[in-house]
Amino acid sequence: MKKAVALLLTATLATGLLVGCGGNKQEAQQQEQPKLEVITVGASTTPHAEILTAAKDALAADGYELKIVEFTDYVQPNLTLENGELDANYFQHQPYLDNFNAENNTNLVSAASIHYEPFGIYAGKSSDLANIPEGATIAVPNDTSNEARALLLLEAQGIITINPEAGINATVQDITANPHNIKIMEVEAAVLARTLSDADFAVINGNYALAAGLNAATDALAIEDKDSVGASTYANIVAVRAGEENSEKTQALVKVLTSDTVKKFIEETYSGGVVPTF
Secondary structure, three states: OHHHHHHHHHHHHHHHHHHHHHHHHHHHHHHHOOOOEEEEEEEEHHHHHHHHHHOHHHHHHOOEEEEEEEEOOOOHHHHHHHOOOOOEEEEEEHHHHHHHHHHHOOOEEEEEEEEEOOOEEEEOOOOOHHHOOOOOEEEEEOOHHHHHHHHHHHHHOOOOEEOOOOHHHOOHHHEEEOOOOOEEEEEOHHHHHHHHHOOOEEEEOHHHHHHOOOOHHHHOOEEOOOOOHHHHHOOEEEEEEOOOOOOHHHHHHHHHHOOHHHHHHHHHHHOOOOEEOO
16 A cells, blocks of 8 residues: 555656756746847738738838728828837838828838739729710819829820829819819728719729729729829838938848748739739
């Protein structure tokens, strides 16, 4: 009996030692793993947050945990970056950022150009750009830079003529010829796709078109040419606070977003609806 008890105690002690050793080893391994530094980036849901998600693993391999904060408008991502809640944002082009800084007294800058999203003219109540009804309504974005881009696309299709001095600052007041007497309906960019049942045509931002299940390369009646002012001027950028363009966090983010892996993801996922600029 005593011998059996002694054997039982020995086995119990041995098991305890093994568990203790295993626990210590596991704790040691956890301590050896470096804690990832967090990079918080604001983004529009489509395609920006999707592209960022594709970059998560590569960033983790470089020691950074990517936290994505999604926004549905064009104002809060910049205000939230300016007040320090974000490390960067990814949703806008340079003309929009320049205009935003001027109007809101913010000090945000571009760290890198990542892609551009071709603007497209989409069918609403009408579907033939060669036979536009007299007095047709065309919906366009109502923010300064994107409205100009939409008007330039309409001009490229021969629908209107714009004062050449206006360029990327064009507004409806700069229309110098309007042979079809079209009516320009200025709408918040985020809801343009919903106007298709009310307007004859709509000129929609690439990201909002994608969010609505539309692809400029396959669904639009006309899109910006790859050599157009839109393609060269309106590339989407990673924005940061001035002075942080070369920070370790910023450079790590830019490195991954301009990698071959991300380029392949963009090309295979969006089929021309989103075009890498790197």
